[in-house]
Amino acid sequence: MKALFGELSAVASHRGWPRAPVNAGTWRGIGEALREGKLDLLGEWGDAAAVHCALFEPATRKLQIATHEAGSGAAPSLAVFHPPALRLERAIADLFAIEMVGLPDRRPWLDHGRWPDPAPLAQQRAAATPAATGATPPARAIERPPYRFLPAEGPGLHQIPVGPVHAGIIEPGHFRFTASGETVVRLEERLGYTHKGIERLMAGQDLEPASRIAARLSGDSTVACSWAFVQAVEGALDFRPPPRAVWLRGVMAELERIANHLGDIGAI
Structure with missing residues (x-):
């Protein structure tokens, strides 16, 4: 360094x-x-x-x-x-x-x-979102050519497409498996189907509405996302929170972590 x-x-x-x-x-x-x-x-x-x-x-x-x-x-x-x-x-x-x-x-x-x-x-x-201005977005998006997945090259290889909507996937994603018999030799992912545009939603917001957006980024990680946001704000303002606030954040984050682990165990 x-x-x-x-x-x-x-x-x-x-x-x-x-x-x-x-x-x-x-x-x-x-x-x-x-x-x-x-x-x-x-x-x-x-x-x-x-x-x-x-x-x-x-x-x-x-x-x-x-x-x-x-x-x-x-x-x-x-x-x-x-x-x-x-x-x-x-x-x-x-x-x-x-x-x-x-x-x-x-x-x-x-x-x-x-x-x-x-x-x-x-x-x-900062104020270009339809929600902020009441403007109507264009009716048609910019069309792109079909996405080019990597080809299967080599004898005996075949591809298995999975998704973007599939019972075994928590959130939408397209997974392209290249296999030789039962052996998976390559996995290519395409994500971004549920990209929320958070950066643009955050631009120009006051702290209170911005904190609400941060808390809603992920329903099972409200504390984690809120803590990350408030650390960014405190860093920008050169503000040091009182010890009690830090302890309360830590306790809430641990409770959230435990809840997520229990939820994952219950889904096995």
């Missing part, structure tokens, strides 16, 4: 974990460090003019956020070096219309050709 960020200046206005703007060379160095296992990728996301990644260095247990500008509509891909970044960068391309240069797989991830507004977060328009 020190070799990559030692001489870079952190953004003074960014509270919480340190964030530093980086150039293409440092971004490539991050990718190489991820490939070599020196860093862990905690997340990668975009905004209207940049791509960000959160990094963890196991050797020093330090966290760092890096930002690469994408003002021209493009940014280098980390997935070239680190395959776990692949879906994250496909989502960035769908939501922000940012070209991830070198991205090995350019198929859409979240955009299933049903969105009336392609790249809905490209301009971060």
Whole structure:
């Protein structure tokens, strides 16, 4: 981490974990460090003019956020070096219309050709949702060509499609099994059927309605999602909650965790 960020200046206005703007060379160095296992990728996301990644260095247990500008509509891909970044960068391309240069797989991830507004977060328009403005969305979405699943190549291979609606799946998802007899040699997933557009719903909201949205992200994880949201708010405001609040959050989170475990055991 020190070799990559030692001489870079952190953004003074960014509270919480340190964030530093980086150039293409440092971004490539991050990718190489991820490939070599020196860093862990905690997340990668975009905004209207940049791509960000959160990094963890196991050797020093330090966290760092890096930002690469994408003002021209493009940014280098980390997935070239680190395959776990692949879906994250496909989502960035769908939501922000940012070209991830070198991205090995350019198929859409979240955009299933049903969105009336392609790249809905490209301009971060805070009040652009129909719920906020009363506007009527376009009647037709932008049509996309059929999704290209990876082909079955090789003697004796066949494909078994499952989903997106199937009794054995908790939420919708299409799973394409490539099998040789009874041996599954590859599984390809296509998700995003129930993408809720939370980022756009959150944009421009006051804290109270935003907290209600966070609490409704997942019905069985209300405490966990609310806690994550309030930590982001407290970090942005540089606010430290009283110890009693932290203890109450911990107790509620444990009760929620136990309830989820009991529910899973009951479903066996």
